[in-house]
Amino acid sequence: MSAAPPHRPNGQPRIAIVGAGISGIATGVALQRAGFTEFTIYEKAGDYGGTWRDNTYPGLFCDVPSRYYQFTFALNPEWSQLYSPGSEIKDYLAGVARRHGLHHRTRFHAEIVAAEFEDDGWRITTVDGAVDRVDFLMCATGFLHHPNRPDIPGLDEFGGTVMHSARWDHGVDLTGQHVGVIGTGSTGTQLVCALAGEVPELVLFQRTPQWILPTVNRAYSRVSKSVYRWLPALGHLPYAMNRAFFAAFSQGLVHPGRIRKFIQWVVERNLASVEDPELRRKLTPDYQAMCKRLVVSDRFYTAIQRPDVELVTSGIERVEKDAVITVDGARHELDILILATGFDAHAYMRPMAVTGTGGRTLDEAWEDGPRAFEGSMMPGFPNLFMLVGPHSPVANHPLTAVAEAQSARIVEWLRRWRADEFTTIEPTRAAADRYNARMRAAAPDTIWSTGCRSWYLGKDGLPELWPWSPRRFEQMVRSTPELVDYQLGQRVASEK
Ligand code: N01
Numbered sequence: 001m002s003a004a005p006p007h008r009p010n011g012q013p014r015i016a017i018v019g020a021g022i023s024g025i026a027t028g029v030a031l032q033r034a035g036f037t038e039f040t041i042y043e044k045a046g047d048y049g050g051t052w053r054d055n056t057y058p059g060l061f062c063d064v065p066s067r068y069y070q071f072t073f074a075l076n077p078e079w080s081q082l083y084s085p086g087s088e089i090k091d092y093l094a095g096v097a098r099r100h101g102l103h104h105r106t107r108f109h110a111e112i113v114a115a116e117f118e119d120d121g122w123r124i125t126t127v128d129g130a131v132d133r134v135d136f137l138m139c140a141t142g143f144l145h146h147p148n149r150p151d152i153p154g155l156d157e158f159g160g161t162v163m164h165s166a167r168w169d170h171g172v173d174l175t176g177q178h179v180g181v182i183g184t185g186s187t188g189t190q191l192v193c194a195l196a197g198e199v200p201e202l203v204l205f206q207r208t209p210q211w212i213l214p215t216v217n218r219a220y221s222r223v224s225k226s227v228y229r230w231l232p233a234l235g236h237l238p239y240a241m242n243r244a245f246f247a248a249f250s251q252g253l254v255h256p257g258r259i260r261k262f263i264q265w266v267v268e269r270n271l272a273s274v275e276d277p278e279l280r281r282k283l284t285p286d287y288q289a290m291c292k293r294l295v296v297s298d299r300f301y302t303a304i305q306r307p308d309v310e311l312v313t314s315g316i317e318r319v320e321k322d323a324v325i326t327v328d329g330a331r332h333e334l335d336i337l338i339l340a341t342g343f344d345a346h347a348y349m350r351p352m353a354v355t356g357t358g359g360r361t362l363d364e365a366w367e368d369g370p371r372a373f374e375g376s377m378m379p380g381f382p383n384l385f386m387l388v389g390p391h392s393p394v395a396n397h398p399l400t401a402v403a404e405a406q407s408a409r410i411v412e413w414l415r416r417w418r419a420d421e422f423t424t425i426e427p428t429r430a431a432a433d434r435y436n437a438r439m440r441a442a443a444p445d446t447i448w449s450t451g452c453r454s455w456y457l458g459k460d461g462l463p464e465l466w467p468w469s470p471r472r473f474e475q476m477v478r479s480t481p482e483l484v485d486y487q488l489g490q491r492v493a494s495e496k
Pocket of ligand 1: 062151184185207340341453
């Protein structure tokens with residue numbers, strides 16, 4: 001049996017952060033600022049940015065305004081637009097990491113394949129077989145991470161190029177190509193807007209129509225940027241305004257009422273701008289607006305009405321060497337197929353093999369779906385924290401804000417560890433069960449439970465999102481923890 005990690009004489013716990021995306025960066029900066037310096041960020045890829053590094057497809061932008069979708073400790077005066085492109089967000093994240101010196105503490109191409117709780121800490125194994133011991137494991141692996149490849153007969157036999165939107169191959173020349181896009185989520189609709197008119201024929205295969213919220217994406221002027229550069233603290237103002245707007249909007253997500261009705265009215269009016277009644281019928285969803293993630297676009301309906309863009313609503317039966325065959329027998333001859341089919345949003349840190357106390361694996365603990373106490377800790381997995389874990393996505397609240405709030409809480413626990421209040425911490429099973437029961441009870445009130453298929457829903461058909469307001473989330477994360485909800489491990493007296 002290996003020795004238990006001795007209590008660090010310098011008060012420094014050893015910490016592994018898994019993932020160098022938004023939440024890994026937020027955690028690294030929070031730890032560093034609080035004086036916890038013995039941490040390593042393990043990143044399986046070669047750069048920062050997480051989903052913003054992986055997604056590079058044409059037309060990618062963030063549907064949350066950039067002056068809100070950023071860290072409060074790194075307000076950026078340089079945003080080019082209200083909704084900035086994905087590449088700009090990726091560069092921003094990498095810049096924050098480097099400016100805070102995280103590159104000195106990041107190991108790229110170092111995927112952690114296994115983590116086992118052993119004695120008072122975690123034994124972690126990287127893909128090259130190297131083993132490390134740490135006191136705390138922080139999983140910042142995100143949830144829009146593993147591409148969902150649809151199980152369509154014949155897809156592997158397609159003779160042209162097939163690529164998932166999150167694995168865009170920039171070596172593929174689209175010039176003169178007949179392109180099919182499968183999927184009509186935020187990604188599929190952004191792709192259609194970007195590719196319409198760029199290729200001779202674009203076919204969108206739609207299984208379910210989407211409600212579209214029209215917004216205007218405006219560019220920031222040079223003057224506005226220099227004002228924010230000159231007075232960076234000014235950035236808190238648009239941040240606070242957006243925060244108030246999204247707080248109001250989120251009321252419609254978690255409670256029935258006027259906001260839902262208003263959004264429904266807006267998206268229906270937007271749909272009415274589609275001239276051809278038959279096309280309009282095909283684009284009309286049979287569920288309430290916001291049940292699926294609302295698509296934000298002022299260009300989609302224009303793009304889909306172009307003569308060189310076709311909307312196909314008949315289901316896909318199979319794919320042949322040079323065509324997609326739909327159930328109505330139509331044959332759509334194509335050169336390139338783009339899978340805008342989303343992600344396995346329920347994998348979280350898997351396929352990493354995580355084993356807690358008593359040899360219980362994460363797969364066993366999550367047999368009925370991902371669950372966590374306060375979105376971040378699990379019984380039976382001591383000293384493991386998840387960033388933006390199960391039920392932490394707070395609707396359209398930016399993940400930067402969620403990760404900042406959760407990492408501040410983690411720092412509080414580490415201070416208690418340093419003060420020798422415990423060596424190991426995990427929530428009690430009773431506390432976790434109570435918390436998850438409250439989540440389940442709140443779920444039916446949310447818009448996500450009103451009858452549509454989406455990646456928000458878990459195995460039990462209930463949404464795996466935070467079912468209350470963003471304010472309530474922040475209150476929970478900022479409140480003083482009830483120690484009765486936790487099981488604290490102490491060192492035996494002889495070790496002290
Ligand atoms: O994925 P999705 P996404 N045959 O799961 C269809 C974020 N995001 O990549 O609706 C045919 O929403 C599926 O059909 P259906 C954002 O949070 C953010 O678009 O299940 N079709 C659906 O149309 C977003 O919500 C930005 O019937 C199949 C589509 O594929 C999340 O990422 C930008 C199919 C998948 O839609 C995911 O969005 C982009 C099959 N076998 C993304 N399987 C920002 O702006 C699936 N589909 C921040």
